Amino acid sequence: MKNVVVFSSNTCPHCVTAKEYLSSKGINYVERNIHEDPDARKELMKNKIMGVPAIFIDDEVIVGFDKVRIDELLGL
16 A cells, blocks of 8 residues: 655645545545645645645655556556
């Protein structure tokens, strides 16, 4: 089982799409909302990531909703 963390915001339609996609595939994930969690925003900035969704799958990161890459990393 891979560790999946989705960094999102309240105003991001692509974040909603990414979370719905992961849920539809039965993938459990942890959501970190940058509007509600200042530490989540700091963590993204520390990693030089300025956009959401930022999807961490184990040690890999996908910025934006890239279904093909998500499927590759999750073996779907």
